[in-house]
Every structure is written in C-alpha cells, then in structure tokens.
Amino acid sequence: MSKKAAKDKAKGSGTIALNKRARHEYHLVERFEAGLSLQGWELKAIRAGRANIGESYAMVRGGELYLFGAQITPLIQASSHVVADDRRTRKLLMHRREIDNLIGKVERDGYTLIPTALYWKGNKVKAELALAKGKQTHDKRASEKDRDWQREKQRAMRQHNRDA
Template sequence: MLTAVRKPNHAPRIDNRIARFRYTFLDTYECGISLVGTEIKSVREGKMNLRDGYARVTDGELWLHNVHISVHAASSAFFNHDETRPRRLLLHKRDIRKLASRQQDSGLTMVPVAAYFNAGGWLKVSVALARGKDMADKREVLKKREDDREMGRVLKNTVRI
C-alpha cells in the first residue's frame, strides 16, 4: 500500500514589518491569492516585497496593489510576469462586502501583513484592516519597547537569592 508523503515546507515567510510600525491593526483576514506560474516560483524563492502594498475592493473583488514579485530568473522574458501588477485576493463575498463597508465608512485601509505557505502548500496572504498611527503613537511604541529592553537587562543582571 502506497501512502502520499508530504514534503516539509521550506518556503520563506514574508513579513511586512513596516506595516506593524505605521498602522494599528483592527482585524486580520487570511486570503488566497491568484498568481501565474513564474510568480509562484519567485515567491517560493523569497522574492516578494509587501512593503508598499495595499488592498482595495473593486467591483466586488479584493485586489492587492503595489506588491513587488521579482521576475523568475530561469524563465524567458516571454513567460515572465509584470512585477507590480494587481493581483486578485480570494476571500468570501460576505467578508469582502464587510471590508468594503468598513473601509468606506471610517477611512480605514487594508494592508498586507504577511505572505506564507500553509500546510497544504498554498500561498496565503494575511491582510489587515488598519488605522494609521500618528507620530505620538509611534513614539509611544518605541518608548515602550526601550523600557521593556531596559527592564529585561535589569532582571538579567540582578542576583537571585
């Protein structure tokens, strides 16, 4: 009897660390993404940049804009893709309608937080409904981070009896 053996997933996880600094996340959604063959090969090699990306609802569909996926080096120019083309995100219609209404009503934005491969080998993009931080919020986060580091140093250097 033959059984299917699943290979371990060694594909990289691509994070948008700048988004965590610029925005406060309210809700997070896991979406599928529609890609062409050379795009998925490039993502498996870790050549994806989410930094300037955003998502927008257009005609009842969720689209990911301004995300850079490098061309695949081993493919000819004929088969390669446009690096920053809009890509369709796959999400349930009710979730898309909810995102569209919340985004229009309260001036929120949708930013990609991470891209990763799930256990089944499918590429998933985590999209967050977010509110932009002002400068005071950013300073507060930096101050809290520095205080936590200082507290860790003090606790590490304290002699325990």
C-alpha cells in the same frame, strides 16, 4: 527535529515575506487570511524567495479585493516565454461575506487594508491582511517608548536573576 517539523520543512511551509513596517505605521485592529491568485512564474519566484510586500496595500474595486504594490521579482529561466510584470495587481480570494464586511469597514469607518505577511498554507500562498488605522507621529513615539521600556525591564530582570 520532529517528524512534523521535517515534513513541514520538506513541504516548504512557513513565512515567505513580512511587512514589519506595518506595525510601526498603523494601529492593526483585525486580521484576515486571503488567498492569492498567482501565475506560474510568480509561484516559482516565490519559492526562490523573491517576494516583497513592504510597500503594498489592498483595495476594493468593483466588489473584489486586489493587492497593489507587492513585488515578486521574476526568475530569468522561469519567465522567458511570458512578459513578467513584477508589480502587477493581484486578486485576493476571500468569501463574499468577508469581502462585504471589509468593504463596509474600509468605506464607512475609514480603515486601510494592509498586507502584513505572505506565507505557505499547504501548497497554497496566503496573505495575511490587517484592518488598520494610520498612526500619528506622537503615537509612533509612544509605541517606541513603550517598546524601549519593555526591553529595559527585561534586561533588568535578567541581570537581577543572574545576580541572585
């Protein structure tokens, strides 16, 4: 293991939670990085691996971005003095011009903001947001068909290279 990899592992960097269903349900157009406003018990729970963003989404309210439906299950020992709501609304932190740009695309162009990942950046938790359009059923089938074809092609190439 390299020194950088060991340092990153000790620092706790890497992916916290992924929203794998987002690529299946939506056409992801553009990605953004946003900070998360968290409480202390939430940070401890995230370090313990208790975050889930599978059913979450982001919305604009009063000119600010908020994350809805993200589940951070509290640790019993870390949240004894606080009434912990595991699905509370959390504020997303971005620059004003980025928020204004997103507001325009969401309200005028009909996009949806979907969180695709939570990850560590240094000692801060970041959320990757994607501007997305919903897929129709036939689009999902076409994506699945393309993915299966790519997989079959790879298998055939591997087999051909082994035989040669």
